[in-house]
Amino acid sequence: MAKVIVVGAGPAGIMAALSASKNNDVTLIERNNEIGKKLKLTGGGRCNITNNRSIEEIFDKVVSNKKFLYSAFYTFSNTDLLDYFTENNLEYKVEYDEKVFTKSDKSEEVIQLFNNDLIKNNVKILYNTKVDDLIIENGEIKGVITNYGKNIYADKVIITTGGKSHPLTGSDGSMFEIIRGVGHTINPLYAALIPLVIKEMFVKNLQGVAMKEVVFKVKIKKKKIEITGDMIFTHFGISGPGVLKLSSHINKVLENEEVEITLDFLSDKSREEISNIIKSNPNKTIFNNLKGLLTQNFLKEILGALDLLETKPTDLKKEDEIKIIDFIKEMKLTVRETLTIKAAMVTSGGVSVKEINASTMESKIIKNLYFAGEVIDVDAETGGYNLQIAFSTGYLSGCDY
Incomplete structure (x- = not known):
């Protein structure tokens, strides 16, 4: 033996x-x-x-x-x-x-x-x-x-x-x-399966806000990667199952350069559909028209950043409507790095x-x-x-x- x-x-x-x-x-x-x-x-x-x-x-x-x-x-x-x-x-x-x-x-x-x-x-x-x-x-x-x-x-x-x-x-x-x-x-x-550190400072204001079924898109060289999963904003950036999946695809690139990712928070809705919802009730604020679709804290932050929290659809400029939909459908975030390997689920x-x-x-x-x-x-x-x-x-x- x-x-x-x-x-x-x-x-x-x-x-x-x-x-x-x-x-x-x-x-x-x-x-x-x-x-x-x-x-x-x-x-x-x-x-x-x-x-x-x-x-x-x-x-x-x-x-x-x-x-x-x-x-x-x-x-x-x-x-x-x-x-x-x-x-x-x-x-x-x-x-x-x-x-x-x-x-x-x-x-x-x-x-x-x-x-x-x-x-x-x-x-x-x-x-x-x-x-x-x-x-x-x-x-x-x-x-x-x-x-x-x-x-x-x-x-x-x-x-x-x-x-x-x-x-x-x-x-x-x-x-x-x-x-x-x-x-x-x-x-x-x-570090793989690891939270990501984000360059944009506004994400700190979203700390603790959890989002469901987010679609993450990134282009690495000529390869397009698309991941769907839940996420949460943190004091340093973003985490959650979808983010952990994404991290394993971009961790090697982050060693030499920052990576831009695009987030779609309403993948089941087109830009046109969101536009219609924004305008659905002219007597309500844009916030009230949208709040059934997305987390209220998230909406308050992005509309507040655009100074549109109290705005009604009748007072909304076209360029501001585009900015709102961009935040929802194509939020651009810059990943600086991952957390250290000690915090990673996998090497x-x-x-x-x-x-x-x-x-x-x-x-x-x-x-x-x-x-x-x-x-x-x-x-x-x-x-x-x-x-x-x-x-x-x-x-x-x-x-x-």
Whole structure:
């Protein structure tokens, strides 16, 4: 029976350990005193375990290196994952945007399930243990060196230590230097699924205003990107599910330049329809005619900025009407930067996929060294897709070939 070491007990590491345990003696090394510490945070603590879309649609939600994930997704799909949970008596539900949550809204249920399954499959877990180096001989991995100075030998090592976001959960990026030290390329790390800092000062006056089903448009080089989702204005800019999705598409560009985005707050209404609503009751103010369509605080701010809060349609100049509709249908905002990577839900960047065999997750540089999850340069939009990447790559990396 071969010996396998898995480094990192997040979703990728847990699934790698379970997959490998079918035919091997598995040791799972975790620097915290519990497994799945970051997993607990997903879905606002409710655990957004995956997404219920078809696997083909899930590929469309991958932002970086989607082709690399073909084998992983088809070897262990979202359907396979949900079947696994069902077999282990975990009840789940599908919500808006096909997001899958535990029926109880408790991430602890998922953690407990994994704990029980790891025990059942005789996976040995070393808690409060950090890997300080890898043991490499003649281009082949032989084991790891822990922070206690102990050498642990194995026939196969799987690295699943995550990225650099949420460092307090253990994914502080320290493993990247070790991986780089054995010859792997680490692509630049960026904050992904992260709130955006806006240049225009007026957004501060909208702090706390939440907007539904906003359409975000941006042009990156020649590529047009369109994202729909909810958002909220903050003291520094904008946040919310739609903004987090958008951030993963523009984070790399923001390193060198600002990015202009366009927001449509009423995508189901044409400019002409909004014009008609503005003029619908000449005896009411423009504000009163529009307030059934949009949040009142939002309307007060944009109409106040244009000095039109008390104006009636009969007194409205055409150029001012155009300005109102521009604010609603084509608000232009300049993104200066993202918040720091510590605040990101996901890290973009990591071990270059060019140096990993996509069919097995094995390193092309070091024999019997494998990678899975966020440590690899793959990431997706928010909605359970990044967890599915972790589970799929983790499962594939633990398989025997």
